[in-house]
Amino acid sequence: MAVAVAVAVKGAPVTRVTEPDPLRRLTLDQLRRRTSMKWRTYAPDVLPLWVAEMDVPLAEPVAEAITEAVRLGDTGYPAGTVYAQALADFTRRRWGWEVPPEHTALVPDVMLGVVEVLKLITGPGDAVVVNSPVYTPFYQFVTHLGRRVVEAPLDEAGRLDPAVLETAFARAVEGGRRAAYLLCSPHNPTGTVHTAGELTDVAARARAHGVRVVADEIHAPVVLPGAHHVPYLSVPGGERAFSLMSASKAWNLAGLKAALALAGSEAADDLARMPEEVGHGPSHLGVLAHAAALRHATGWLDGLLEGLDHNRRLLAGLLERHLPGVGYRPAEGTFLAWLDCRALGLGDDPAAVFLKRGRVALNSGPAFGTGGAGHVRLNLATSPKILDEAVRRMASAV
Numbered sequence: 001m002a003v004a005v006a007v008a009v010k011g012a013p014v015t016r017v018t019e020p021d022p023l024r025r026l027t028l029d030q031l032r033r034r035t036s037m038k039w040r041t042y043a044p045d046v047l048p049l050w051v052a053e054m055d056v057p058l059a060e061p062v063a064e065a066i067t068e069a070v071r072l073g074d075t076g077y078p079a080g081t082v083y084a085q086a087l088a089d090f091t092r093r094r095w096g097w098e099v100p101p102e103h104t105a106l107v108p109d110v111m112l113g114v115v116e117v118l119k120l121i122t123g124p125g126d127a128v129v130v131n132s133p134v135y136t137p138f139y140q141f142v143t144h145l146g147r148r149v150v151e152a153p154l155d156e157a158g159r160l161d162p163a164v165l166e167t168a169f170a171r172a173v174e175g176g177r178r179a180a181y182l183l184c185s186p187h188n189p190t191g192t193v194h195t196a197g198e199l200t201d202v203a204a205r206a207r208a209h210g211v212r213v214v215a216d217e218i219h220a221p222v223v224l225p226g227a228h229h230v231p232y233l234s235v236p237g238g239e240r241a242f243s244l245m246s247a248s249k250a251w252n253l254a255g256l257k258a259a260l261a262l263a264g265s266e267a268a269d270d271l272a273r274m275p276e277e278v279g280h281g282p283s284h285l286g287v288l289a290h291a292a293a294l295r296h297a298t299g300w301l302d303g304l305l306e307g308l309d310h311n312r313r314l315l316a317g318l319l320e321r322h323l324p325g326v327g328y329r330p331a332e333g334t335f336l337a338w339l340d341c342r343a344l345g346l347g348d349d350p351a352a353v354f355l356k357r358g359r360v361a362l363n364s365g366p367a368f369g370t371g372g373a374g375h376v377r378l379n380l381a382t383s384p385k386i387l388d389e390a391v392r393r394m395a396s397a398v
Contacts, residue, residue: 019299021307022056023383031055036255041361047390048361052188054252054335054381056304061296062251065288078106078258078284086291087245087260090298094221097234103268105261108281110218110244111137113261114182115145116278117242120270121212122147122180127172129181129211131160132369133338135188138216139369142182150179153370158190158329158338160198162205169209181206183215185232186223189338189368189377191331193227196235203237212267213241218259219334221250221301224309227332239266247290249334250301252381258286304381308335311380311387318388322395335381341365342374344398351376357397360390 032039038053069075084101092098107113118128124146130138132151142149152168155161165181172179183202186193194202206213215232223229233243246259259282263271293301312330315337319326327340339362341350351364354376365375380387 017299018302018306021303021310022059022300023054023304023307023311023381025057026055026383028386042355043359046355046359046361047386047393049379049382049387049390050361050363050377052249052336052379052381053254054304054379055383055386056252056381059251059293059297059300061292061300062253062289065292066256066285069285069288074284074288076284077280078282078287082291083258083287083294084260086294090221090294091231093298095229095231095234097231099260099262103263103265103271105263105271105274106279106282106287107244107259107261108278109248109257110216110246110259111141112281113244113259114214114216115141116274117214117244117261117271118142118145118147118180118182120273121214121242122178126177127179129165129168129172129179130369131184131187133189133365133372133375134184134369135216136363136367138182138184147180151370154187154190154192158187158192160194160202162201165202166205169205169211172211173209178212179210180212180214183213183232185215185217186219186229186331186333188219188334189336189363189375190329191334191336191338193223193229193332196230199230199232199235200237203232203235203241207237207240213238215241215243217243217245218249220245221247222305222308222335223333224305224312224331229333233262233264239264242267242271247293250304251290251293251297253286253289253293256283256286256289258282258290308380311382311384312337314384314387315378315380315391318391322391323398325398331380335379337378337380339376339378340374341376346374346398348373350374354394354397358393358395360393360397 081101084104088099127148127150128142129150152164220229243262325343346353351362363377365372
């Protein structure tokens with residue numbers, strides 16, 4: 001049953017209708033019928049809590065949009081600004097900030113959008129600063145593009161370190177070269193949600209060094225109680241920056257490719273230089289699905305956020321009971337958990353041990369760069385029953 005909840009966005013009360021937690025809807029047997037990467041990479045006896053796919057049914061408005069398009073044979077090429085307009089409505093309602101649709105460009109997905117933006121503002125051999133430990137594809141896509149990765153590790157609390165950033169920015173622009181800063185917001189894998197103050201400081205330092213900021217905000221809708229997402233382009237100094245947004249993570253739409261590149265007011269001319277053919281990459285069905293999610297499935301999202309809040313607290317209790325040696329700081333955002341397993345004595349890659357001995361698939365920490373050794377990333381977006389079983393299996397492996 002849907003529940004109406006009053007919340008505040010920049011002081012104005014907004015009523016949200018929360019639907020039941022979708023994480024409790026599917027059984028393990030139903031999930032094992034899926035043929036996506038999460039469920040086909042490992043043997044059937046493995047519990048997969050790794051790649052960022054969620055164990056949820058599709059939100060009904062999204063399913064209806066796709067079904068209607070298929071019924072009409074509306075499976076051609078994407079056109080128009082329906083996605084950008086839906087995102088503008090969502091960000092206005094959710095965060096009190098509106099995206100100008102004329103400052104957006106349709107891209108195939110967030111990481112390919114990042115690549116296209118980096119092509120606009122950097123050249124071969126230029127540096128891209130990242131905050132390690134960070135989403136593995138940041139390293140892969142940046143190096144494949146012919147750019148250099150410069151790490152600016154997070155501090156011990158998993159937050160941005162101004163002094164470290166200052167040093168990294170100075171290093172990145174040595175010799176008068178162009179440079180970019182690929183910001184993960186909210187941060188993957190730690191789940192840190194950056195504050196307005198932190199982001200404003202980033203913007204000032206980036207401008208002082210001539211570093212262009214590109215914010216990956218794919219997890220922006222997945223921010224849990226106690227934290228608030230601040231769009232990077234909304235902070236003072238964000239005018240020269242770019243953002244990449246998508247409904248794919250929050251509504252489990254990775255297989256329906258579509259994302260948007262957003263430009264700050266002083267970066268709009270740069271975004272306008274993006275080749276027209278880039279917009280041919282997204283799926284038309286993806287555009288329709290993402291727009292439907294943003295416009296009509298926010299109640300489903302709020303139910304998901306309640307379920308994730310429950311799961312992050314459940315995980316804390318399970319670890320305290322079964323694996324007290326594991327360090328865990330419940331995430332403020334995303335549906336991921338970053339676990340410090342160094343005290344268990346399992347080496348640099350505990351995920352390999354948990355897989356071999358416990359038959360639980362997690363992401364290996366070293367792949368996330370400096371600060372990842374001895375850690376694993378666990379996907380919380382599953383049922384409490386599966387999460388409980390996974391932790392028990394992990395404990396049996398120690």
